[in-house]
Amino acid sequence: MDTILSIQNLSKTYQGAGRTLTVLHDISFSIAAGSTVSIVGPSGSGKTTLLGLCAGLDRATSGSVELNHVKLDQLSEDERAQVRNKYVGFIFQNFQLLPTLTALENVMVPLELRGEKNVKSRSRDLLEKAGLGDRLNHYPSQLSGGEQQRVSLARAFANNPKILFADEPTGNLDAETSDKVVKLLFDLNQEAGTTLIIVTHNLELAAMTSRIIRIKGGSIVGDEQRS
């Protein structure tokens, strides 16, 4: 199977108040296209930092990140933005919808950015699939947490990403809503054949993926391939 994400000797340190803080230490792994992977670990273990680096949101101190055969560390911030628009989808713990855009417009943005056609109908389809057909013109503040996360899911899948990064996708939701969102996430993922990387400390959610990478103190402490 083709590799969609390849991480080699990745380290990230921060300089602050006269001392150096190493958040990630010499991390290497590869992820096959179409697989589902979860990165788990306790708070402060560096999982969100790792996600940021994998998705090209930040630059590593050393090491390399290759996403869909594009070496991110050699790109400028604007070039990485285009990589994200082309290949990457995001789901955040706090949904990160644009507050001044309606649900429909939020989903339309990645498609509009790519200059695609029929943006409105495709976005509407996605929202209907997410069960939000009657909430298209609502603003995020008029939606519940679960609804907002479903809009976020629709937006993440809008540009048919090759890889989807989800940062604690159920972290801000109650159990019942979480289940619905997780089901939707995996359904859409299966349908689109997207690689899914979930950062979470929810072991139940992690168990639903085919591979679990455990991280602690900035290093990988376990990499479990599941059937």
Next chain:
Amino acid sequence: MDRERFTYKKKINLPWLFTMAWRDSRRNRSRLLLFVSSIILGIAALVATFSFGYNLQNDIDKQAKTLVGADLVIQGNKPPTPQLQTILDSIGNERSQERSFASMVYFVKDSGTRLVQVRALDGSYPFYGELETTPASAGPHFRKGRNALVDKTLMLQFNASIGDSIQVGDIKFAITGTLNKAPGRNTISTTVAPPVYIPLQFLDSTGLVQKGSRIAYNYYYKFNNEADVDAVVRDLESKLDQESMDYDTVEERKRNTGRSFEDFTQFLSLISFVALLLGCIGVASAIHIYIREKISSIAILRCLGVNSTQAFFIYLIQIAGIGLLGSVLGAILGTLIQQILPTVLQDFLPVDVAVAVSWKAIAQGLALGLVISILFALLPLVSVRKVSPLYTLRISFEHARLRDPAKWIVYILIVGFVYGFCKWQIGSYMQAAAFTIGILIAFFILVLVARLLMWIVRRFFPGSWNYLWRQGFANLYRPNNQTITLVTTIGLGVAFIGTLYFIQGILINRVSLTASGNQPNMVLFDIQSGQKDSVADMAVQHGLPVVQQVPIVTMRIEEVNGMNAEDVRRDTSARISERAFEWEFRVTYRDTLTDSEKLTRGKLGAPVTSPNQPIYISVEEDYARRVRLQMGDTVLFNVQGTLVKTIIGSMRQVDWQRVQTNFRVVFPSGVLEEAPQFHVLITRVPSPEVSAKFQQAVVRRYPNISIIDLGLILSVLDDVLNKIGFVIRFMAGFSIITGLIVLIASVLISKFQRMQESVLLRTLGASRRQILIITALEYFFLGALASATGLLLAMAGSWALAKFSFEARFTPSWLPIILLFIIISSLTVLIGLINSRGVLNKPPLEVLRRE
């Protein structure tokens, strides 16, 4: 899996950027409009000034002929030679002449006297426009008999009516009309000596034309063919020059009038520009907070693939949009205000100004508003390019890291723009630089004061003070404070208004000082030699002191060291300035110095007792420096036809501030006694009643004598300064109101910042009263500091102007200062409190939910 190659394409999809800008602004439009309201008044003031300027220029061009009243005017201060007179009588298709001079007139019914400008006129001048009179027929008809047209201010002052008599010199004239307006003259120019028109044919009978009288000779011409004017002027120019006569054509007057009003409108536009700059600081500060609130949205967009340029443009489009909207509103308001300006300025205007919509002014206002709002918004806007997508994952991490070196480029652009605008308005590189630097220094001082205050409060504020006081003070330096913005904008506005007020005070004070105490306050001039002793006696009889009595002889320089004006003009290496020959001197003769003089070189010439004795004259030092005369130079004077050779024997320093006669050139006694001359007597009158009585007595006996009453001059000056002051204050008012709008905007913006804090305080149990006190204290400190700094700047500036420019003492009156301080501080508190009432009147939970 496809292995497509990634290639970066930098694309700017403009329509999408506009759509996103529109969407993103959706829930903030009222706030954006509030930001931009700060520039509305600045643009309004500029559009009003520009429109007024263009309309004025337009009207001057249209009414230029009525400004002059003729195609050509030839003027001189002495009668032309018979040769020139022959030429003057032959040119033009229609001719008119006028003699004008200052003289006292006597209102028979009221027994009042007043210094006026007598204008003795013949022919049918004005050829263009008219002498506007009541009744209208009086203008053309007064020349038919012993009639006079009397200025309307005089008619009012002496309660005179048509048909009354007025005595000019030895004869009486019947007032046939009230003069409302004469070509090219505005109300202010005729305030000191209002005009009285009489027919020229009666001038000699008045007995006012005597040898030595200072009379202006004006010749007015109308040409059927306008092109002839230039030809005539070209032919005549050198002849007129030889006889020290001057000419004025419609084109010349158009240029001169246009130029002097250009200066004035430029000055007003600079005042307006300051209001605009203040507004822009408000915009920059508001956008700064706006962008900070938008960081998370920008980070999300960056995550979704928006590049830094696109993100920057989404917000730039929003700013440009509101900048344009603000400019449009400003232009509309400015066009409305423009209707008022001609009314406010009417006393100064020589033409009737139409209030037409000036599209040129509107276009300039719109362009200016758009450019300047973008420029100032760029300061916070460049940071947008630096917002990292990582912010979506780490809320607090990137918050303070929005510094961008590109800001320095923006600062340079702003300074460059301010300089460019000033250069455009003023035209002089140096003056534009001085204005720009002046504004920068004022900004710098205000920012420094604000920072200093924040530092002092943070460092030294006593921790033992009551909680409410501590909280109120702490708000001055905590994150998202408005201290620098408010201190700068309100401070600059106050400084501006304060300076204008103080300078007006200094000018009035200076004149008042000369008119107070035991200083002389009345000058009688044009006294003939035979009248000299009698007038002095009359003064003594009225109980008035004869402070000074001096003879005055008028003369011109013919040659210096054997070179005449023509030689100097030709010889480019000549030391003497050409200007030395242009001046008509009023010279006195005496053998002693007065107490306003000090010898700096040589000694005063000895009395001349024999015709062969060299004549040593004394020259005022500054004048000698200007025309480059030196000790020992021989100067040949033309004393009304007689040539007198002299040698510069001494130099004097003269204090020109005193109310007494001072002279550039003083002759020794024994030379000019027989020359045609008049005398000046200076006295001090204790009251307006004595002044009126004495003036009446003198004018009735000696109608040729003119009297200047300093009390009158003072009240005229006061009036003029008040009128000019009103116009300047009117325009400067825009700065103050802009300052207040910026204040309202800043307070409203900071309301969003303060809201959570106040709600938290209320949740923790703070009462409504406590929050009210904290808010009031914070805004009182801000308002008080801003106005105090502004006033101090104004006082420092006025002191410097008083000392170095006006050479006067600066003694500000404290009451208006304290009043201004209280008003501005209270307004700040009031606005702060009104805006905070949303937090105060609602339950904490409701506010929290809403936010």
